[in-house]
Amino acid sequence: MSIEGVWYTRCPVPTAFSLAVEQGWIDDAVGEHGLVARSLSASSDPKVRQAHFDQNLSAFFRHGGNIPPLVARSRGVDVRVIGLSWAQIPQQLLTLPGSGIGSPEDLRGRRLSLPRRVNSSVDFVRATALRGYEKALASAGLTLDDVELVEVVVDRSFIAESTASTGERDSLWDAGYLTGFQREEAAALRDGTVDVVFASGGHAARLRAATGALVVIDVGAFDEWARNVNNGNPAALTVTGDLLDERPELVAGVLAAVIRAGRWAVDEPEAARPVLARESGVAVEDLDAAYSPAVAAQLDIDLSKARLAALADQANLLERHGFLDGPLDWDTFVDDRPLRAAREVLKRQLAAT
Template identity: 30%
Template sequence: MTATDTPRVATTVPLDWNEVWFTNCPMVSANNVDQELGWCREEFKKLGVEYAYFRHAPENNWYPHYVHNLDNLIRFGGLYPPIHVHADIRRTVLLGATWVHEGGCMAVRSRDPLFRIADLRGKKIGISKSLNTIKNDWWRIQEHMGIETMLKIHDMTMDDIELVEFPYPDDWYDKPAMLVPPMNNPSELWMRRDHKHDLAFRPLETALRDGTVDAIYTQSKVFQHLQEATGKVKMIEDLSRYPDWTIQVANTPAVITCTDVMADEHPELVLAYMKAMIKVGRWANEHKRAAGAILNRQTFYLDAEDTYQGIKDVDMVPSLSAMNMQTIGIGKDFMVSHGYIKNDFDVADWARPEFLEKAAEEVLKEEWERRSWSKLPAGGGLDVEGVRLG
């Protein structure tokens, strides 16, 4: 029996509300910065709650990251898996989002006489297909959405090209080396793999290089510069260069989700997490190069400077802004219309902005108390009346 034939099961530790687990994707987010700062852990210590990376416990395999079957798990990561979870698996709560313009590129071999999307008419474009059915096929959705958008911009459709499907095992989650505990920090995962050069994360690149296909989709900025650095690949289209922000959905925005059980029965835990994300996001906004150096350890930018260039205009404080909500809706609608989820839902109903709003209020209150203490005779909080500073 091969790895792909082996039944996969998402295993978890017993539920204990004195613990909160976190998981994230190797993307731009405050959580990926915080895993090195530890500010979120401090917020939970104030509550007497243990906060840890979900793979720290051997009972948790990798699949809770995709199916959210831990009630006390908070996830900050790519858009498509949590949409799938909320639509078809279990109810979750949308808490915030961080958006990076990474609509995607069309990659071809560097010496091929292909210079624009129109040159791909009648050519072969690859698309991956995960054989791991327990999890969402987020790579394929991203490729599908990006390819379709690029063709549409150039007055073409899928009928104008030959789409070549590449099934792959997508089974690294089940390999013994990836299940060795404990992992105290997501960065430990990437210590076990040369993730910036591991083609398991770029399953179509080999097919492009050897000429099996003529073009493949890849992410703008991330992956793009790693692939170009080989000298074997060039980009003939880049959606991130267009002014149309609605075409920048590429498993982004990264979103924060928790279970409805956590939100309804233990709101103080959600609030602690969101306070930390605001604090870390503000720090990252003020120290973009330091944040870039941290994120470079986990993401797929070329190096720390490339990471900085990718995040320098990104607001690292999570939000549920109107644009973020629209982009989440765009991603969800694509998944519905192309059969990647079975059930539709209203994104506005998914969001619970009260947690972000309350967290922001508490962060500002704490900041006021710190700053006012040295100026007022007896200190003071926001409820101090009749006192003017200055």
């Protein structure tokens, strides 16, 4: 097939991909091959925008939560993981003052909110909450059988509430959308339908501010990496197989730009922080609380054994709870060739400066 342009998207979380977009390095890497790079926001077609979750678009990069690419791959979509990143993300169980819940041990018999996005093809929010609850309960020797999961139905679709912007580089997700991300769960918490809500990253910061909720436990603060796995950790940088097979040099160039952006953020954190905050839908002043004071230094890309094991652990959870449509062929799902090539590209770039 003939590839005429390249699409990309990124989740509303801190990523080096966002910084590479901001710096113009994605445009440059794609432009070197005579093609134009566009964010999914450049199209007003809902089917194009939906590719953020389904990944069923030709010549397409995505950097963000790992659940959509895992689900897409299980559905037969030829998407390849070419890098993984790991920024610290708070993963908090929240409850209102006066609930009597002060620790995970107090969760026994309590009502935990479990969202169901009925108009979303990939209900990553539900899967994210399930993992958060399992980890919190396990820390107290409990399981999901020891609590009541209360379904909170959300009939809004992600794409219907994506930004109206058609900017060539814009994110699909702006602060206005993100502010209302968990409004149904916030209402259920406030009216007493549920006792506990799970929220992560910027969503947790917004929910705490809107409801006055207290943190029961932050499972994202566990020391062991294996206990911190969730949708955002590891974040997956993926590309569709058509682009990788037809234009491997282009893919390596884009990946090199992303790696370069992560390194730039380490050297220039004060320049990177406003971009990371905007992309995450939080004020710069709230970035530390929403993520970590060290977030600008946590954007590196690799395919280490630990991160791959974390991704496999996430796939196991999704399979166990029925989110996957079929088995994953890890030998073809993860491809380390672009990462090796990207590192060589960076070596040449540094040698030329």
